[in-house]
Amino acid sequence: xxxxxxxxxxxxxxxxxxxxxxxxxxxxxxxxxxxxxxxxxxxxxxxxxxxxxxxxxxxxxxxxxxxxxxxxxxxxxxxxxxxxxxxxxxxxxxxxxxxxxxxxxxxxxxxxxxxxxxxxxxxxxxxxxxxxxxxxxxxxxxxxxxxxxxxxxxxxxxxxxxxxxxxxxxxxxxxxxxxxxxxxxxxxxxxxxxxxxxxxxxxxxxxxxxxxxxxxxxxxxxxxxxxxxxxxxxxxxxxxxxxxxxxxxxxxxxxxxxxxxxxxxxxxxxxxxxxxxxxxxxxxxxxxxxxxxxxxxxxxxxxxxxxxxxxxxxxxxxxxxxxxxxxxxxxxxxxxxxxxxxxxxxxxxxxxxxxxxxxxxxxxxxxxxxxxxxxxxxxxxxxxxxxxxxxxxxxxxxxxxxxxxxxxx
Amino acid sequence: xxxxxxxxxxxxxxxxxxxxxxxxxxxxxxxxxxxxxxxxxxxxxxxxxxxxxxxxxxxxxxxxxxxxxxxxxxxxxxxxxxxxxxxxxxxxxxxxxxxxxxxxxxxxxxxxxxxxxxxxxxxxxxxxxxxxxxxxxxxxxxxxxxxxxxxxxxxxxxxxxxxxxxxxxxxxxxxxxxxxxxxxxxxxxxxxxxxxxxxxxxxxxxxxxxxxxxxxxxxxxxxxxxxxxxxxxxxxxxxxxxxxxxxxxxxxxxxxxxxxxxxxxxxxxxxxxxxxxxxxxxxxxxxxxxxxxxxxxxxxxxxxxxxxxxxxxxxxxxxxxxxxxxxxxxxxxxxxxx
Numbered sequence: 146x147x148x149x150x151x152x153x154x155x156x157x158x159x160x161x162x163x164x165x166x167x168x169x170x171x172x173x174x175x176x177x178x179x180x181x182x183x184x185x186x187x188x189x190x191x192x193x194x195x196x197x198x199x200x201x202x203x204x205x206x207x208x209x210x211x212x213x214x215x216x217x218x219x220x221x222x223x224x225x226x227x228x229x230x231x232x233x234x235x236x237x238x239x240x241x242x243x244x245x246x247x248x249x250x251x252x253x254x255x256x257x258x259x260x261x262x263x264x265x266x267x268x269x270x271x272x273x274x275x276x277x278x279x280x281x282x283x284x285x286x287x288x289x290x291x292x293x294x295x296x297x298x299x300x301x302x303x304x305x306x307x308x309x310x311x312x313x314x315x316x317x318x319x320x321x322x323x324x325x326x327x328x329x330x331x332x333x334x335x336x337x338x339x340x341x342x343x344x345x346x347x348x349x350x351x352x353x354x355x356x357x358x359x360x361x362x363x364x365x366x367x368x369x370x371x372x373x374x375x376x377x378x379x380x381x382x383x384x385x386x387x388x389x390x391x392x393x394x395x396x397x398x399x400x401x402x403x404x405x406x407x408x409x410x411x412x413x414x415x416x417x418x419x420x421x422x423x424x425x426x427x428x429x430x431x432x433x434x435x436x437x438x439x440x441x442x443x444x445x446x447x448x449x450x451x452x453x454x455x456x457x458x459x460x461x462x463x464x465x466x467x468x469x470x471x472x473x474x475x476x477x478x479x480x481x482x483x484x485x486x487x488x489x490x491x492x493x494x495x496x497x498x499x500x501x502x503x504x505x506x507x508x509x510x511x512x513x514x515x516x517x518x519x520x521x522x523x524x525x526x527x528x529x530x531x532x533x534x535x536x537x538x539x540x541x542x543x544x545x546x547x548x549x550x551x552x553x554x
Numbered sequence: 555x556x557x558x559x560x561x562x563x564x565x566x567x568x569x570x571x572x573x574x575x576x577x578x579x580x581x582x583x584x585x586x587x588x589x590x591x592x593x594x595x596x597x598x599x600x601x602x603x604x605x606x607x608x609x610x611x612x613x614x615x616x617x618x619x620x621x622x623x624x625x626x627x628x629x630x631x632x633x634x635x636x637x638x639x640x641x642x643x644x645x646x647x648x649x650x651x652x653x654x655x656x657x658x659x660x661x662x663x664x665x666x667x668x669x670x671x672x673x674x675x676x677x678x679x680x681x682x683x684x685x686x687x688x689x690x691x692x693x694x695x696x697x698x699x700x701x702x703x704x705x706x707x708x709x710x711x712x713x714x715x716x717x718x719x720x721x722x723x724x725x726x727x728x729x730x731x732x733x734x735x736x737x738x739x740x741x742x743x744x745x746x747x748x749x750x751x752x753x754x755x756x757x758x759x760x761x762x763x764x765x766x767x768x769x770x771x772x773x774x775x776x777x778x779x780x781x782x783x784x785x786x787x788x789x790x791x792x793x794x795x796x797x798x799x800x801x802x803x804x805x806x807x808x809x810x811x812x813x814x815x816x817x818x819x820x821x822x823x824x825x826x827x828x829x830x831x832x833x834x835x836x837x838x839x840x841x842x843x844x845x846x847x848x849x850x851x852x853x854x855x856x857x858x859x860x861x862x863x864x865x866x867x868x869x870x871x872x873x874x875x876x877x878x879x880x881x882x883x884x885x886x887x888x889x890x891x892x
Contacts, residue, residue, distance in 0.1 A: 192849070193857050194814070230849050230856060235713070235810040236803045240604065240842075247600035261713060265805035268715055329700060331711040359697060 172489075178252030179491035184484060185225045186210070187251030189241045189266075190258050194232035195360075198469070199258055202281060203228045205473030206256065208459040209481075219484045222491075227251060231262055238262035239269065246275055253278050253496055256299070256476050260284045260331050263296075271295045276497050278483075279476050279526070283410070284335055288525040290501070295493075297500055297524045299476055301409075301434055303332060304339030305549030307383070309432055309530055310406050311343025312547075314351070314379060318404065324354040324377035326368060326392060328384055333357065336383035336408065353377055358388065369395040382407040390421040397425035406430045409530070414539060415439040415466020423538050432530040432547075433540065434515050435475060439466035440539045448509030471510045478508040479517060479526065514546045586832075590738060599730045603802065604842065606734045609741045610799045612838035615822040616748060616831055617791035623829025624752055625784035626764030628681065631672075631688030632819045634695040635665050635789040637811035639796025641699065644714045644806045645707050654719045654801050658740065661797035662790045669789020673782030692816040696808040713807025716800055737798050744791055748831060751787065760784055825867055827876025836875035840867075 178185040190203035210224040218224065227249050231238040238257070245251045253276035257263055260282040270277040271293050279299035280287050283306070287298035314321050325340060327333030337355065341348040354375045358365045365388050372380065373396075380403045382392050389411030396405065405428075411417050412431040415438075436443045443449040452474055456463050463470055484491075486499040503526060506517040517526045529548050533540040590609075594602045618632050642661040646652040672691065679687050698704075700711050708714065721732035751757050759780045762770035771777045800806045818841045826837025848859035871877045 192853055195812075228853075230845075230853065232814075232845075233809065234812075234814070235805050235807050236607070236799065239803045239805065240607065243600045243603055247598055261711075261807045261809045264713060264715065264807065265803065265810075268804060329697075329711075334711065361693075 174490045174492050174495070176252060176492045177250045179222070182222055183225050184219070184222050184491060185227065185249065185251045186480070187242070187245030187249060187254045188226065188228040188256055189231040189238055189245070189254070189262065190228055191233035191262075192230040194234065196233040196259060199281075200230075201463075201467055201469040202256070202258060202473040202476070205460065205463075205470045206477040209455070209474055209477035212455060212459050213481055219481060220488060224481075224484075231257075231259075233259055233262065235261045235265035238265050242266045242269065246270070246273060251275075252491065253493060255279060255480055256281045256473075258282065263287070267293060267296055274493060276493055276500070278496070278500055279479060281472075281476065284331060285339075288523070290522060290524045295497060297497070297519070297526070299479065299526050300472075301527050301530055301549065302339075302525065303335035303408075304342070305525075305528060306409055306432055306530060307336040307339025307381075308343035309532070309547050309549045310381065310430075311340045313532060313544075315344065315347065318379065321351060321379040321404070322377045323352045323379045323381060324356065324372045324375060324403075325352060325381045325383060326356050326358065326365070326372060327381075328388070329357040329359050332385070332410075333383050336381075340381060340383075358384075360385065365391055366395050369399065373399055373401050377403060379404045379406070382411070384408065384411055386411045386413060386417050390417045393417070393421035393426050393429060397422065404428075404430070409433055412533070412540065413437065413439070413466065413468045415464070416468070418535060418538075419466075426535045429535045431533055431535075431540070433533050433542070434512055434527050434530050435468075435471050435510050436512060437468070437540060438471050442539055448511075451509050475508040475510040478510075479503070479506065482506055482508075512542070512546075583832075586835075587742070594731055594734050599728055602728075602730045602734050606730070606737050606802050607799070608835065608838050608842055609734075609737045610795050610802060611819070611822065611841060612835040613741055613744060613795035613798070614792050614819050615826060615837045615841075616745065616834040617788045617795065618819050618823045619826070619829065619831055619834055620748055620752070620760075620791070621784050621788035622823060623831075624757065624764065625760040625781060627676075627781060627784060628685040629688040629785075629788070630685050630813070630816050630820060631691035631695075632788075632792050633811045633813060633816035634688075634691045635669055635792040636796035636799065636815060636819075637695050637699065637806075637808075638668055639665050639793030640800035640806045640811065641708060641714075641796075642793065643797030644716045644800045647716055647801075648714055649707060655736070658794050658797045662794040665793025665796070666786045666790035668793075670782050670786035672789070673785030676785065677778055677781055689813070689816075692813045696812055699808040699811075709807075711808060713805055713810075716804045716806065718801065718804050733802055737802070740794065740798065744794065745831065748791070752831075756780065756783065821864070825864075825874045827874035827879075830874070830876035830879075832879075833875040 188203060188206065190200050191197050192200040192203065207226050207228060210226045213219060214223045227245060229241040229244065231241050242254060245254060254270060255278050257266065257277065258281040263280045263282055267277060274295060277296040279297060281299065283300050283303040285302040285304045287296055314323065325337060327337050344351050354372060354377060356368050356372050358368050369392060380396065382389055382405060384392060389407050393405065396403065407429055409432055412433060418426045436446065436449055455474065456465065456470065483496065483500045487495050501519045501521050501524065503517050503519045512531055515527065515529045519526050529546045531542050531546050532544045533542045594605060614632060614636055618629060621627050621629055639661040642664050643657040646657040646660060647654055676684055676687055699708050718729050719733065720729055721727045725732065759775045762773065762775055763777055763780055767777055822837030822841045825840045826833025844863055845856065845860055848863060849856040851859045
């Protein structure tokens with residue numbers, strides 16, 4: 146009796162699946178923003194204001210989609226990339242995103258930048274059921290498919306990166322006396338939390354000092370002097386690029402040689418290590434998930450060759466040391482992959498479904514071995530990093546690829 | 555600063571009838587009001603949202619106008635009052651579960667108190683020195699909001715997400731439209747109150763202080779009281795605007811209330827015409843739409859294009875929208891004669 150029921154159920158399921166899949170193949174399905182010839186993609190970027198350096202990401206993505214269009218588009222459809230300036234201001238972000246959704250009628254919003262801006266638009270986009278895809282921020286809260294099924298991150302979260310550092314220290318330097326220098330905002334505090342979580346019960350004994358600075362401070366030399374007085378042997382540099390370079394330079398000037406670990410955000414050879422002085426930066430540790438455009442070790446890498454060919458043709462004169470270009474390229478390539486997987490079913494629901502079924506996808510610019518994986522319960526596409534040590538004029542990777550998935554709380 | 559100061563000191567000379575020059579005639583007022591009531595019925599929700607923001611910033615510009623145009627004091631710290639109002643509304647709505655409409659008067663009162671108290675030490679300062687003191691307030695505010703001590707209420711750097719209210723009594727209108735009309739009613743109320751304030755005894759005291767402090771005190775005006783009062787009223791109105799802004803944007807975060815906002819409001823006041831209350835809405839339109847226009851012209855150079863447009867406005871019509879309105883009025887009068 147039971148077995149017959151089961152057979153009946155299975156056959157019914159098979160019939161149902163067959164029926165749905167044939168209809169999916171038979172007809173094209175569109176939501177607002179998609180047609181036979183075009184996919185309209187919305188984006189907001191700080192092209193002006195305090196974070197305008199990141200505007201390069203938007204320009205890279207625009208150039209990448211131009212390349213895709215020149216190659217015939219995705220499944221025969223051109224990408225129409227509409228990108229507005231939000232000046233890194235949450236009220237402006239809301240205005241611009243509403244313009245994208247209600248006036249330009251985009252299919253979804255891709256790679257909007259900044260934690261405050263994304264927080265401001267998250268509720269709106271989720272209530273409108275418009276995908277907020279691959280947000281350009283490393284905050285941990287974007288991996289929350291249960292409460293925000295229309296929001297998905299892209300890069301590894303700051304907390305998971307910090308956990309990797311803490312775990313590495315626990316293993317390699319169990320008696321470390323750790324000092325943390327962090328930026329007094331969501332960025333720095335996420336790192337701080339990740340580190341404490343990573344140390345677990347040992348956090349209070351291992352961390353001997355937490356020193357914060359404001360992003361508006363012109364120089365952080367005073368903080369370094371203060372930290373040195375506490376005499377730690379490990380310095381965690383949870384800063385943005387400018388301050389990262391200042392920290393490495395100042396510790397060298399003081400003749401102080403603690404073990405230094407710097408955030409991935411500030412690991413750029415061109416904009417941090419070089420200004421800090423290569424001599425001063427020897428032995429600094431960090432973790433990476435993407436290749437550095439200024440690093441000669443990737444000169445013969447097939448992925449980076451494609452990247453350089455793209456830059457030469459579509460962004461001539463671009464600064465190859467700018468990590469934002471590597472970032473924008475990788476994010477845009479991930480989106481192109483998702484749209485390819487969507488086929489002719491360009492509904493908002495299917496875009497999210499396909500984005501949540503990426504399996505071992507490796508964009509050209511990610512480190513060998515780092516792969517993008519998502520599932521309906523895992524909205525953190527990149528969750529792997531590898532430790533690296535600065536030697537000579539470049540980063541040398543060492544150790545295994547470490548996974549640091551952190552569920553949003 | 556000297557250009558702006560010149561505007562203030564010259565202002566009485568431009569106005570033929572000081573009392574009436576601060577407002578619009580009844581006919582014009584009704585036309586503007588009708589437009590503000592009817593347009594939302596015809597446009598998309600997104601435009602309605604923009605119009606809501608227009609009214610909100612207009613309120614904030616109006617508040618600054620009362621302070622600078624009315625009592626002749628400068629402030630680059632309006633963003634701080636705006637932030638306090640926004641956070642007051644957001645915290646009361648999200649943590650205390652209070653009705654959004656009730657949070658606005660509370661935001662107004664708290665900001666009034668804050669502005670009044672700030673006005674006490676500021677009394678000793680004038681002109682550019684006062685502007686700098688308020689500038690300090692504006693730069694300090696975002697960091698104060700991030701302080702760990704307040705984090706439990708403010709949400710720290712992450713900010714607070716605010717729930718948007720639905721239309722009450724089952725009215726068949728979208729959240730955006732309801733919020734727009736709600737904002738419109740509040741704005742009209744505050745506008746009328748402001749006009750009456752400036753026409754009242756207190757308003758005359760403000761203007762007397764603006765024109766000549768010594769003469770004003772000789773006439774028996776309590777200069778200290780009225781100066782702080784002007785600060786308080788201005789801060790209170792800005793606070794209400796901040797509260798409305800928090801509800802409309804559905805989010806408050808320290809990064810939304812930087813010195814940038816204070817400068818925008820100042821800009822809006824100058825473009826609208828210092829001391830001319832109806833100009834507030836023109837100034838507000840300028841700070842909302844002109845950056846978008848600039849971006850449309852050139853994305854990479856939007857800041858430069860904005861600068862050029864601003865320069866043109868200041869160069870061609872230094873007295874802002876008021877000057878345009880006066881010229882238009884004279885033209886119409888001429889046409890009528892003919």
